Amino acid sequence: MTQALVILLALLIGVVAGLRALTPPAAVAWGGLLGWINLDGTWAQWVAHPITVAIFTILLIGELITDQLPKTPSRKVPPQFAARLISGGFAGAVIGTAWGHPWTCLGAGLVGAVLGTLGGAQARGWLATKVGKDFPAALTEDVIAVVGGFAVVALASAL
Structure with missing residues (x-):
């Protein structure tokens, strides 16, 4: 049962990557630093280093700011879409590594990133139309x- 839950969490962190590409790396970095996910002795232990956490946090804040700019490209253009795939796959693999399923979770993170990218664009467009801005x-x-990304990592700590 745990493997299925880990894969589900990897899928969900991928969905978050579809919304904001830099949130999942920051969330898994904080999760590693805080001990929510155990990365000690794995390929991903560098993610939990305070310098890595600081860099990912700064990048996340920068993305939240630049997303508000009118010249920010659509998340569906190839470079933006690719960044979300990389981010979702990476964060999924980090979560999966803590429970011995990095490759399966990398795939789940990729699938989640596709769903989050396309679904997030649709939902944001719909909401913007309804609100008028x-x-x-x-x-x-x-x-x-942000809340979703950190919630996924916090839930991972409960496994």
């Missing part, structure tokens, strides 16, 4: 991504 929709998506 993109800014509130973008802020809502920011909150969902």
Whole structure:
């Protein structure tokens, strides 16, 4: 049962990557630093280093700011989409590594990133249309991504 839950969490962290590409690396880094996921002695132990956590946190804050700019490209253009795939796969693999399923969880993170990218764009567009402005929709998506990313990693600690 634990393997299925780990794969589900990897899928969910991938969905978060589809919303905000840099949230999952920051979330798994914080999870490793705080001991929510045990990365000691694995290929991913560097993720939990305080310098890595600081860098990913700064990058996350930068993404939250730049996403609000009018010239920010769509998440569906190839470079943006690729960044979300890489981020989702990476974060999924980090979560999976803690429970011995890095490759399966890398795949789940990739699938989640596709779902989050396409679904997130659709949901944000719908909300922006309903509200009449993109800014509130973008802020809502920011909150969902950050809270969701850290919630997934916190849930991983309960396994």
